[in-house]
Amino acid sequence: MSQPVEAFIDANRDRFLEELFALLRIPSISTLPEHVPDVAQAAGFVAEALKGAGVENVEIIPTARHPLVYGEWLHAPGKPTVLCYGHYDVQPPDPLEEWVTPPFEPAVRDGNIYARGSADDKGQMYMHIKAVEALRAASGTLPVNVKFLIEGEEEVGGASIAKFVGENAARLKADVGLVSDTSLYAEGIPTLCTGLRGLIYTEVDARGPAKDLHSGLYGGAAPNAVYALIELLAKAKSADGAIQVTGIYDDVTPPAPAEKSSWESLPFREEEFLKREVGASRLTGEPGYSVLERIWARPTLEVHGIAGGFTGAGAKTVIPAKATAKVSIRLVPRQDPDKVAGAFQEFVKANTPAGVQTEVRVLSASPAVLVDPGHPAIRTAAEAFQQVMGRPTVYIRSGGSVPIVGDFNRHLGIPTVMMGLGLPDDGLHSPNEKFRLENFYTGIKAIALFFERYGQTS
Amino acid sequence: MSQPVEAFIDANRDRFLEELFALLRIPSISTLPEHVPDVAQAAGFVAEALKGAGVENVEIIPTARHPLVYGEWLHAPGKPTVLCYGHYDVQPPDPLEEWVTPPFEPAVRDGNIYARGSADDKGQMYMHIKAVEALRAASGTLPVNVKFLIEGEEEVGGASIAKFVGENAARLKADVGLVSDTSLYAEGIPTLCTGLRGLIYTEVDARGPAKDLHSGLYGGAAPNAVYALIELLAKAKSADGAIQVTGIYDDVTPPAPAEKSSWESLPFREEEFLKREVGASRLTGEPGYSVLERIWARPTLEVHGIAGGFTGAGAKTVIPAKATAKVSIRLVPRQDPDKVAGAFQEFVKANTPAGVQTEVRVLSASPAVLVDPGHPAIRTAAEAFQQVMGRPTVYIRSGGSVPIVGDFNRHLGIPTVMMGLGLPDDGLHSPNEKFRLENFYTGIKAIALFFERYGQTS
Numbered sequence: 008m009s010q011p012v013e014a015f016i017d018a019n020r021d022r023f024l025e026e027l028f029a030l031l032r033i034p035s036i037s038t039l040p041e042h043v044p045d046v047a048q049a050a051g052f053v054a055e056a057l058k059g060a061g062v063e064n065v066e067i068i069p070t071a072r073h074p075l076v077y078g079e080w081l082h083a084p085g086k087p088t089v090l091c092y093g094h095y096d097v098q099p100p101d102p103l104e105e106w107v108t109p110p111f112e113p114a115v116r117d118g119n120i121y122a123r124g125s126a127d128d129k130g131q132m133y134m135h136i137k138a139v140e141a142l143r144a145a146s147g148t149l150p151v152n153v154k155f156l157i158e159g160e161e162e163v164g165g166a167s168i169a170k171f172v173g174e175n176a177a178r179l180k181a182d183v184g185l186v187s188d189t190s191l192y193a194e195g196i197p198t199l200c201t202g203l204r205g206l207i208y209t210e211v212d213a214r215g216p217a218k219d220l221h222s223g224l225y226g227g228a229a230p231n232a233v234y235a236l237i238e239l240l241a242k243a244k245s246a247d248g249a250i251q252v253t254g255i256y257d258d259v260t261p262p263a264p265a266e267k268s269s270w271e272s273l274p275f276r277e278e279e280f281l282k283r284e285v286g287a288s289r290l291t292g293e294p295g296y297s298v299l300e301r302i303w304a305r306p307t308l309e310v311h312g313i314a315g316g317f318t319g320a321g322a323k324t325v326i327p328a329k330a331t332a333k334v335s336i337r338l339v340p341r342q343d344p345d346k347v348a349g350a351f352q353e354f355v356k357a358n359t360p361a362g363v364q365t366e367v368r369v370l371s372a373s374p375a376v377l378v379d380p381g382h383p384a385i386r387t388a389a390e391a392f393q394q395v396m397g398r399p400t401v402y403i404r405s406g407g408s409v410p411i412v413g414d415f416n417r418h419l420g421i422p423t424v425m426m427g428l429g430l431p432d433d434g435l436h437s438p439n440e441k442f443r444l445e446n447f448y449t450g451i452k453a454i455a456l457f458f459e460r461y462g463q464t465s
Numbered sequence: 466m467s468q469p470v471e472a473f474i475d476a477n478r479d480r481f482l483e484e485l486f487a488l489l490r491i492p493s494i495s496t497l498p499e500h501v502p503d504v505a506q507a508a509g510f511v512a513e514a515l516k517g518a519g520v521e522n523v524e525i526i527p528t529a530r531h532p533l534v535y536g537e538w539l540h541a542p543g544k545p546t547v548l549c550y551g552h553y554d555v556q557p558p559d560p561l562e563e564w565v566t567p568p569f570e571p572a573v574r575d576g577n578i579y580a581r582g583s584a585d586d587k588g589q590m591y592m593h594i595k596a597v598e599a600l601r602a603a604s605g606t607l608p609v610n611v612k613f614l615i616e617g618e619e620e621v622g623g624a625s626i627a628k629f630v631g632e633n634a635a636r637l638k639a640d641v642g643l644v645s646d647t648s649l650y651a652e653g654i655p656t657l658c659t660g661l662r663g664l665i666y667t668e669v670d671a672r673g674p675a676k677d678l679h680s681g682l683y684g685g686a687a688p689n690a691v692y693a694l695i696e697l698l699a700k701a702k703s704a705d706g707a708i709q710v711t712g713i714y715d716d717v718t719p720p721a722p723a724e725k726s727s728w729e730s731l732p733f734r735e736e737e738f739l740k741r742e743v744g745a746s747r748l749t750g751e752p753g754y755s756v757l758e759r760i761w762a763r764p765t766l767e768v769h770g771i772a773g774g775f776t777g778a779g780a781k782t783v784i785p786a787k788a789t790a791k792v793s794i795r796l797v798p799r800q801d802p803d804k805v806a807g808a809f810q811e812f813v814k815a816n817t818p819a820g821v822q823t824e825v826r827v828l829s830a831s832p833a834v835l836v837d838p839g840h841p842a843i844r845t846a847a848e849a850f851q852q853v854m855g856r857p858t859v860y861i862r863s864g865g866s867v868p869i870v871g872d873f874n875r876h877l878g879i880p881t882v883m884m885g886l887g888l889p890d891d892g893l894h895s896p897n898e899k900f901r902l903e904n905f906y907t908g909i910k911a912i913a914l915f916f917e918r919y920g921q922t923s
Contacts, residue, residue, distance in 0.1 A: 038779030098781055105676065163779050190682075204681060208780045217744025218563065221893045222767045223662060223865025224648075226795050227706070227750045227759035229743045234702070234768045241699030244692070246818070248685070285687045286675025289820045292685045301685035309680045310692045311783050316770030317791060321496030321621050322666045322828050323556055324793060325769050325894050333775060335782060337684050360704070362747045370780050407681025435679045436783050 008456035011145035031113040031122040037096035049095040060140035070167030073159030088152035090181035093132025094161035097124035105438035125442035126433040131187035138454035150462025164371025172414045183384035184415040189427030197392035200425035202404030205338030205375040219325040230362030233315040233330040303404035344372035373410035378422040388424045391456040466914040469603035489571040489580040495554035507553040518598035528625030531617030546610040548639035551590025552619035555582035563896035583900035584891040589645035596912035608920025622829025630872045641842035642873040647885030655850035658883035660862030663796030663833040677783040688820030691773040691788040761862035802830035831868035836880040846882045849914040
């Protein structure tokens with residue numbers, strides 16, 4: 008990028024980091040009701056940061072749940088408009104005891120920022136703001152028009168932003184979206200994500216006896232809600248991980264040959280993935296598919312948590328009356344979330360053991376998305392990324408879902424540049440989540456250069 | 466019984482109840498470490514109650530966990546000795562929100578005492594003490610010799626009392642045991658229990674990835690500890706409830722024809738059992754066996770609780786690293802607890818899904834027992850029970866386990882009179898546990914008469 012911009016970024020490294028730390032200290036856990044005030048505080052922090060960067064018409068927009076933060080700078084007539092997205096909410100930090108330093112007391116160790124939200128997504132969202140600040144500070148203007156839309160519900164399904172985007176297409180009109188909520192394929196490899204899995208997230212409840220019963224007096228005759236849920240969920244996947252929900256694979260299409268061969272060319276070491284990232288004795292999943300295919304291009308079903316009966320210390324001999332589980336299905340392109348959610352509800356109904364009632368609540372449903380690497384914005388971003396990092400940009404998919412990318416595509420008709428600076432072992436949603444410190448600055452530079460280059464394309 | 470004894474019991478109804486309420490107010494939950502002081506307080510209360518009844522050499526005996534309370538009255542030379550057992554510890558009260566009145570604030574409603582431990586076993590244990598008090602108050606002496614051994618670990622496996630009985634056979638020498646920790650077959654039907662199931666209680670842990678992982682980034686390749694435990698436990702029973710642990714049914718023998726036909730003669734209404742007691746849409750269990758056979762004479766496997774992953778409000782997309790379940794197997798006569806525990810551990814090992822480690826911890830293991838209805842003490846108890854309640858005594862089994870009965874049989878070589886005044890719908894181990902108020906007094910009288918009659922048999 009232009010020398011003054013780079014100089015400004017380098018000169019302000021410490022201040023940028025202090026600001027980010029202040030944001031990371033706010034426990035804006037969107038799924039826990041007791042943290043509603045923290046989420047609101049984080050929204051206020053983001054609004055002030057946008058103003059500080061010279062973004063105009065900054066507004067905190069109330070929603071049915073957590074507020075959106077909007078801002079814009081539109082003084083580059085004839086230049087393209089970039090719609091920058093990020094989220095300031097985070098996942099719960101539990102299990103707390105496994106954090107080396109507290110989740111909301113950011114600390115730098117071995118070149119990493121450790122904190123909940125450091126990579127997902129506060130640290131990455133903040134790169135956009137600092138890139139804009141640097142460009143304006145160095146040149147007094149911006150090479151492109153920018154709009155910011157930052158949410159606080161990404162970790163809980165993003166219902167409010169989806170509704171807002173659907174109802175405000177004109178206000179949000181842009182040429183491309185920019186999201187930094189994904190990862191580099193590996194340290195040092197500039198990476199753009201061109202595909203994301205969708206997600207349906209559900210709660211499954213089971214009810215057996217009217218109340219917990221003594222297993223000595225009723226064991227052998229009374230239905231057990233916990234065991235019924237176990238029997239039911241065990242039928243959801245075959246031993247090798249194939250999902251047993253009827254029709255689940257009907258709309259699944261394999262990746263394009265070119266895409267598949269590019270994945271095969273990536274420096275993927277299964278041993279390392281198993282040992283350094285997963286940390287289990289072996290991997291699992293559908294036979295006949297590579298690991299990358301399984302996590303990028305295949306639907307998967309997971310039970311995220313289960314609870315029921317007595318789980319305190321020691322022994323209690325009850326037949327539990329109630330049990331509940333959190334179950335999600337990841338979706339690949341062309342799968343319809345509502346269709347899959349319906350099929351899962353049918354599956355639960357059909358496989359509920361006798362004597363037990365079950366209910367499925369769908370908490371969220373978002374489709375998978377693909378973007379075209381040939382789009383000028385994607386191409387330009389790839390070139391800028393390559394120049395800043397000094398090697399060719401690779402295109403990958405992510406098994407995760409960023410619902411907003413689908414919303415931008417559906418409601419605004421625009422593709423999204425997914426330029427993420429995370430790393431595969433950042434531990435998103437896990438204890439000791441981290442964000443590589445140097446990638447924070449690299450991201451600010453790459454985004455600034457992308458804006459400069461993209462401004463020159465028209 | 467003799468008129469003065471009955472008169473004393475009738476004259477002291479209110480005082481007996483107030484004393485019981487004071488005991489029920491002590492939250493002596495033996496499985497929860499934070500209640501250790503309450504358990505100790507309950508032991509002290511029982512010791513004082515024994516002294517108040519005229520029992521001598523009362524002693525609170527420390528153990529590795531919760532204390533035993535011992536006492537004796539041995540001034541009836543040539544008369545038989547009855548070893549009275551009970552327990553002053555209780556199960557945890559959760560789920561708390563389902564109690565109509567608080568579990569440790571005893572309340573009388575529609576002729577029932579509602580409180581945790583009212584029936585299991587404080588209320589019933591207290592009947593023994595009041596029967597002795599009444600006999601001595603009315604006649605200045607006792608028709609039999611009595612020893613009391615009351616524990617505080619019954620709900621957590623009773624390891625200490627088992628050890629104590631094994632090591633103190635001479636001190637505990639008696640002709641028969643007396644336990645009131647079972648139920649009448651139905652309201653108004655004097656009932657002696659002649660068979661109990663045994664129990665092995667275990668915790669099963671599963672470990673998958675080194676830490677919780679993001680299901681988007683790893684779903685399809687990383688093992689899921691919660692799902693692995695679900696897959697494993699689902700294999701433990703067939704759809705119709707038959708246990709799949711190898712050899713589990715090898716030593717199971719059917720009840721004697723006479724026993725079986727007496728069960729068939731009992732006024733059992735499956736519809737009523739289902740609606741009034743179980744409260745589910747239908748019963749479950751092995752086909753080809755009656756409900757009473759299934760709960761009295763067949764081994765059963767239950768999952769009492771399961772926990773793992775994220776179970777808070779809302780959505781968290783983790784692949785859990787850990788999961789745990791509480792699993793027990795009820796045993797019938799001739800099954801060896803250690804053999805069954807070993808077979809279950811083998812089962813878990815053999816069925817642990819790839820990529821996951823499992824561990825089974827056996828928290829307790831006790832065998833089933835049968836007693837001979839022809840024994841003089843049992844016969845005498847049946848006659849006394851019949852006279853007090855005004856109809857013939859029936860003999861049943863219980864699916865629950867009272868480990869001490871096995872210990873008395875094994876170490877002291879004596880049978881036990883299981884004269885319980887509970888009712889099938891007392892809700893042992895459940896919210897709103899109750900004990901029929903009138904049965905409390907009926908029990909005191911039946912036990913007093915049993916002592917008088919039993920003293921005359923020699």
